[in-house]
Amino acid sequence: MTAGEARQLLEDMVDQEQSLVNRINAISRQMSQAPKVLLDELDQQSRHHAKQLMDIVSALKSWPTIKMVGEKAVQAAWLISQHAVMMTGIRETICDLMKTAADQGNIPGWHFPFYYDRVQQLQGKPQKFGTQMMMHSHGYPVPYDLEDHMMVDQWRAQYGLPSLQEALKQLIDVVGLVPDEESTQYDMYVGKVGNTNTAI
DSSP states (O other): OOHHHHHHHOOOOHHHHHHHHHHHHHHHHHSSSSOOHHHHHHHHHHHHHHHHHHHHHHHHHHHHHHHHHHHHHHHHHHHHHHHHTTTTTTHHHHHHHHHHHTTTTSSSSTTHHHHHHHHHHHHHHHHHHHEEEEEEESSSSSOOBOTTTTHHHHHHTTTTOOOOHHHHHHHHHHHHHHOOTOOOOOOHHHHHHHHSSSTO
């Protein structure tokens, strides 16, 4: 498989997945839930694409990089990997390959921390980079358990991510959350969650 063929295959796979997801979402809005047959189809498609992704990795002898396949296909590989994260037989390999590519600057740095933390979360382990969030009882996003809240910002910076405090502020602003009367003040809240995982 050439790099050009890998690029086309990655882009095609994401287009196929997005088309099916759009169908599921459209039906869900009408019926409140998607038919099981479509959800099963999505699961089968995701597993097939994950295997194709590993075929591409084998052919390229590395994780797909921007130089090899271009930015769009690199993003496609990351999106496909999000489904492959459920496949225990390959997610550790993906994690190692993605870390190498990110450390060498061959893919966007943030790809690896988001993938790594999701794998950790699925294994019931603390996350390292604070990318995986849950909703606080007051309606705020807060990070799942952290491996080391004193080191998290240093680890995030290695991959071009802002501090956890800044990320939380950005997320709260994006979703338009407003502190309620029972919660602590905005800056106090973000400061507390950004510096310790005891607020979860």
